[in-house]
Structure formats: structure tokens, C-alpha cells
Amino acid sequence: MLAPNISELVLTLVDPPVLRFQSGQAMAVTIPASFSEIPTRRYYSLVSPQSSARQICLLFDQGEQGVGSQFLRCQPVGAELILEGPFGTFGLQENFERDLLFVATGTGIAPIRSMIATLLENAIPRCITLLWGLRRECDVYYLDEFEAWASHYPQFSFVLTLTQAEAQWTGSRGRVTQVLEEMPHLEQFTAYVCGGRKMVKDVTALLYERGVVQVYRERHHDVL
Incomplete structure (x- = not known):
């Protein structure tokens, strides 16, 4: 853990092996029906820079009691996760006038x-x-x-x-x-x-x- 309850989730991409995203965007982690009552998704912002296309990093709070945090806490090293994305429009603007x-x-x-x-x-x-x-x-x-x-x-x-x-x-x-x-x-x-x-x-x-x-x-x- 980076700090009490704060962890990074480092993921190596398999299919597809490369992710193109804009800094500031988020990924949706699929929570399977075996863990929750129905399959659901939870969103986590990408911590990685845009150059990190083959291995990405997400940040999450282990202290939260939501289904997403509970699911991620239970995942062992090497577990395969299903992600969707990237999502969101919060990102760098191309105009750097200031x-x-x-x-x-x-x-x-x-x-x-x-x-x-x-x-x-x-x-x-x-x-x-x-x-x-x-x-x-x-x-x-x-x-x-x-x-x-x-x-x-x-x-x-x-x-x-x-x-x-x-x-x-x-x-x-x-x-x-x-x-x-x-x-x-x-x-x-x-x-x-x-x-x-x-x-x-x-x-x-x-x-x-x-x-x-x-x-x-x-x-x-x-x-x-």
C-alpha cells in the first residue's frame, strides 16, 4: 500500500495489448456476478502517463466499503480483470497559453x-x-x-x-x-x-x- 488504505493497481494489458488514452481519463473495472448480486462496473482514474500504453496503473481506496474496493482488495497478484474504457472528458487541453x-x-x-x-x-x-x-x-x-x-x-x-x-x-x-x-x-x-x-x-x-x-x-x- 502507498498509505493506509491507498493502493495502486498495476495491470499489464493482454487483449488488446495496448491502450490509447488521454491523461485524466478513467477505466471501468467489471465486478462479476460471482462477487456482487449482478455484474456491475466501477470507475477508476488512470494514474499512468499517456506513454504507458502496455501497462497501466489505477489508484483505489481500500478503506471504502463499496463493492469495487471490496472486489479489488480480494484480487491476488496475477489475477485477470475485465476492463472497459477509457472513459471521460477530464483531460489536458491542447492549448497551453497559460x-x-x-x-x-x-x-x-x-x-x-x-x-x-x-x-x-x-x-x-x-x-x-x-x-x-x-x-x-x-x-x-x-x-x-x-x-x-x-x-x-x-x-x-x-x-x-x-x-x-x-x-x-x-x-x-x-x-x-x-x-x-x-x-x-x-x-x-x-x-x-x-x-x-x-x-x-x-x-x-x-x-x-x-x-x-x-x-x-x-x-x-x-x-x-
């Missing part, structure tokens, strides 16, 4: 990570800022990767903020909206927002109020 701001909470980081990785791989000449909100320090994952990106790519920077930080936490504290209120020149960005419904609503309103013209958003489950 610097890019990404705001996520919880597992809303999944499509955001895919987008940023794709941008960095393709050397898009724009500043990329990530603001990610979690609850506690024990909930943090991907930190080493984001720090490595910030060291290697001068155009990338990130802020990790915690809403229930311990006394020893030296990073940012508070909700992502509080951090955004302190950030200057937001009107210079195109923004991508992903997380719980209330966060997406509040952040979108704040960004529009601060002069951001283009805001693209995706709402994940409220419990992240």
Missing part, C-alpha cells in the same frame, strides 16, 4: 498525476504548480516522486497541505482553499481541479472570483 495549476484532494490526485507526468515527459514550456490536500502525514504518498520532479524539472513546483497535521509537521497546513487564498496572480493560470464535491465547488468559485478564466474539473467520491 501556466498550469493543478488542485487535488485525496485520491483526486490520480488523474492529476497522470496529466503532470505527461506534461513533463513532453517538455511543455509552461510552469506547472500542484496543490494537493490530505488529512494527516500518515496519509501522504507520492511525496518522493513529486520532490524528484521538482528537483529535475525547474518548471514544476508543488505544495502539500494537511488539514489535521501533527505538531511536528513543517509543511503547509489547512485546506486547499486556504492555501489558494494566499497565492498571488492566480489569473495567470489555467486550472485543473479534482477531488470531493464540496472542494471542487469551493475551489472553482474561488478561482473564478480571482480571475481564472479556464477551470476544468472532475468530482470524485466525497470520501477520499
Whole structure:
């Protein structure tokens, strides 16, 4: 697990052996009738960059009690899953006229990570800022990767903020909206927002109020 209850699901594609997708899209995992009352599907955002066409990665919360999380928790290494997709229109726009701001909470980081990785791989000449909100320090994952990106790519920077930080936490504290209120020149960005419904609503309103013209958003489950 990456953090308590948070796991990556790494899948090697078999049929077809290659998947073409846009960063920000999701895949549907089929939950068979043998596990639930009727066959159903659950959607998970792709964490992988677009270049990862033969092996993809999904992020899921093992602590959730939904049928999808319960099903994935039970799958052994090497199990075969049925996926459909990709689905969704939440993705990178081709027009990079402005610097890019990404705001996520919880597992809303999944499509955001895919987008940023794709941008960095393709050397898009724009500043990329990530603001990610979690609850506690024990909930943090991907930190080493984001720090490595910030060291290697001068155009990338990130802020990790915690809403229930311990006394020893030296990073940012508070909700992502509080951090955004302190950030200057937001009107210079195109923004991508992903997380719980209330966060997406509040952040979108704040960004529009601060002069951001283009805001693209995706709402994940409220419990992240």
C-alpha cells in the first residue's frame, strides 16, 4: 500500500495489448456476478502517463466499503480483470497559453498525476504548480516522486497541505482553499481541479472570483 488504505493497481494489458488514452481519463473495472448480486462496473482514474500504453496503473481506496474496493482488495497478484474504457472528458487541453495549476484532494490526485507526468515527459514550456490536500502525514504518498520532479524539472513546483497535521509537521497546513487564498496572480493560470464535491465547488468559485478564466474539473467520491 502507498498509505493506509491507498493502493495502486498495476495491470499489464493482454487483449488488446495496448491502450490509447488521454491523461485524466478513467477505466471501468467489471465486478462479476460471482462477487456482487449482478455484474456491475466501477470507475477508476488512470494514474499512468499517456506513454504507458502496455501497462497501466489505477489508484483505489481500500478503506471504502463499496463493492469495487471490496472486489479489488480480494484480487491476488496475477489475477485477470475485465476492463472497459477509457472513459471521460477530464483531460489536458491542447492549448497551453497559460501556466498550469493543478488542485487535488485525496485520491483526486490520480488523474492529476497522470496529466503532470505527461506534461513533463513532453517538455511543455509552461510552469506547472500542484496543490494537493490530505488529512494527516500518515496519509501522504507520492511525496518522493513529486520532490524528484521538482528537483529535475525547474518548471514544476508543488505544495502539500494537511488539514489535521501533527505538531511536528513543517509543511503547509489547512485546506486547499486556504492555501489558494494566499497565492498571488492566480489569473495567470489555467486550472485543473479534482477531488470531493464540496472542494471542487469551493475551489472553482474561488478561482473564478480571482480571475481564472479556464477551470476544468472532475468530482470524485466525497470520501477520499
